Amino acid sequence: MSTTTLPAVATERYARVIEVSKRVRWEIERDVFRGRSFDYSKTFLPNGLSLVGELEFLSAADKRLLSQVQGRTYAYIFGLVERFIAAKALDLGRAHALADQTAMQAIVRMSEEELRHQEMFRRLEATMAADMPAGYVQTADPDAVAQAVLSKSEWAVIALTLDIELFTQAHYRASIEADANLSPLWKDVFLFHWKEEAHHATLDELELVREDAKLSKTERDAAVGDLIDLVVAVDGILQAQARADADYFIAIAGTPFTGAQRERIAATVLKAYRWQYIVSGVMEPRFQKTLFALLDEEQAARIHTALAPLTHAVPDRPEVPLPLAA
Helix, strand or coil: CCCCCCCHHHHHHHHHHHHHHHHHCCCHHHHHHCCCCCCCCCECCCHHHHCHHHCCCCCHHHHHHHHHHHHHHHHHHHHHHHHHHHHHHHHHHHHCCCCCHHHHHHHHHHHHHHHHHHHHHHHHHHHHHHHCCCCCCCCCCHHHHHHHHHCCCHHHHHHHHHHHHHHHHHHHHHHHCCCCCECHHHHHHHHHHHHHHHHHHHHHHHHHHHHHCCCCHHHHHHHHHHHHHHHHHHHHHHHHHHHHHHHHHHHHHCCCCCHHHHHHHHHHHHHHHHHHHHHHHHCCHHHHHHHHCCCCHHHHHHHHHHHHHHCCCCCCCCCCCCCCCC
């Protein structure tokens, strides 16, 4: 992998990331868990993300339970995607190894932070597996997903990573931070996760622009195709997990849902997952500004066309309106 000489302004931005990384540094037990367990009398994933409010036939207890099932998957999917993000960060750090040491240090710190996030999400899953009824299924293997993602172009992987790390922030600010009804431990997990994802997104932007500068139009055309392929693959994961989660919820809820209600539960869970992991990210203004500034009209149109079948997955009453760019 080639090394890179960066302009001074870029080096300064990497340096600021290091400063922020040091300031917000946290530890899993000391700062997050602090000897606590989850409060199952509380909601996990807020309504703005889970969309349980769109299922008007659910009781309050069933809405809370479905938020907990979705909250378990929310943590699982983050742990899954951070497997390839950490691996890609190591590659990006290597690109700076014999050049800008400030950039290398910033990205190495990101790698360590992503590994710690994975550890935290594994601990969440172990805790919830011990607390919740048996039958929950994780439908995708993190290593297999990482291998598939990392087979794509560097530009596409960084663009997908930027999308993920920006919607992480949008979710926390719009839905999680202000909700006083969430399980305190679950809420704190995503508070501390958000603190580090914020500066990771800055690194993603820097690295995407750096990688884009290397590409010809033909290479960028291919990279756009790779990004579309990755979104399709993510949607496939979400479809399988949504079906599994809907079945699990229906099995443990103890409520005699009708066939039509079962189908609505499954459809709403899939809508929620598409909103959480695809649509809310591509509608995020900062992501659009960064990505579409790199594309010509034809390339931008390809992305809009590929996303069009998913744009229905918007909450009936979104907490923050995020219109798609034309």
